[in-house]
Amino acid sequence: MTPTASWSHYASPRHAMRRFLISCHGAGEQAGLQPPFRQRALPTRGLVYISEGRGTYEEYEPRGLQVPVEGPAVIWLTPGVRHGYGSDARGWSEHWVLFEGEPFAAFETTGLGGRHRPVQKLLRPVEDADAIFRELCVAVAAVGARAEIAASVATQRLLLAILDAADPAEGPAAGATIVDLVTRGATRTLSVAERAAAVGLTARELGDAVRSATGLTVNDLVIEVRIAQAQSLLAETRLDVGQIAAQVGYDDAAYFSRLFRRRTGAAPSAFRRQQARSRFD
The missing domain is CATH 1.10.10.60 (Homeodomain-like)
Known part of the structure; x- marks a missing residue:
């Protein structure tokens, strides 16, 4: 498994950013065996990009589902949905972003982030993921409007890169x-x-x-x-x-x-x- 420096930063974008842009509320990356999440619910959307490794995503009441995860894949997290996820005993490599904003609707029309498909298998690793997360690491840790815009741009680049790595047979491009x-x-x-x-x-x-x-x-x-x-x-x-x-x-x-x-x-x-x-x- 490729070594990854573990880091996490959080932000509180101003209202204008949340309204007009895809606003980034946090980002991070970890590798190896990490404690799993259990019974967590988020106030924002989230995505977890698993580049390598295997594990499980689960939701609790009322759905009570478990979905296997095998990288490369994306776990899509929906606000208010109580969930958990984690790797198997061998660990995995993950990158994550918390975000929200009305412009995400444009990405949803492509098949990304669907509530009814919380785990999306990818055809190949996300291109430039490491570079994008280096940008996010700097932008989310900074303060001010310029940093918030930079984090928004990097988040949208990540979403577009995920779209490029997704299986066309699973999206509107192929019906x-x-x-x-x-x-x-x-x-x-x-x-x-x-x-x-x-x-x-x-x-x-x-x-x-x-x-x-x-x-x-x-x-x-x-x-x-x-x-x-x-x-x-x-x-x-x-x-x-x-x-x-x-x-x-x-x-x-x-x-x-x-x-x-x-x-x-x-x-x-x-x-x-x-x-x-x-x-x-």
Whole structure:
């Protein structure tokens, strides 16, 4: 395993940076056997680039999934999702960045950072990763607007380099992935067999593909997508709960409400108050 100097720096970018740029809130790199993370939830997005080695990524309730990691690969961390990860007994080489910002949506359209695919296998190591992280080490440790912009630029260079190293078959460049296709049709009332037939697979093939990419069953993926869409509708519209339930694929509003609460920890009405009070009350 290639030796790597261990370091970590954190920053608190000003609001304008967070709004208009991809802002970097921290970066670092480690190699060898490190203590694993357990039951951690982040306030920002994050990525962990594993250049060499093997390990496991896991999420806790409600998903309870474990996904193997083998470098080169990227672990995508979603704000608020309780997770853990770590190498096997041989250790691994990792580089990590904490970031946020609306411009990341442009990278998401390419298939990077998907909530339903927390571990992304790469075809090859990320080009210039060491050079980019040297820039991040200097920029994140410094103070001021110029340093924040430099850290933002380096983070975007890293994202672009990850995109270049990713498997084209897993992104929009070669057409939608199987997971993308299931996601797009998630609000339709279909059996697993019908969803499989729609993408030209058997039910078992579809289940294997979805589990390999996301750690979820097909039905759990459908529920995750529906609940995510319902959260957006609750926060951004005045539609009542019954209308939202119907839009995301549930005819029974009471069942939808129970499922929503079980998955998010809050009833739909409570979630709306938390997320949209300033706009609708």
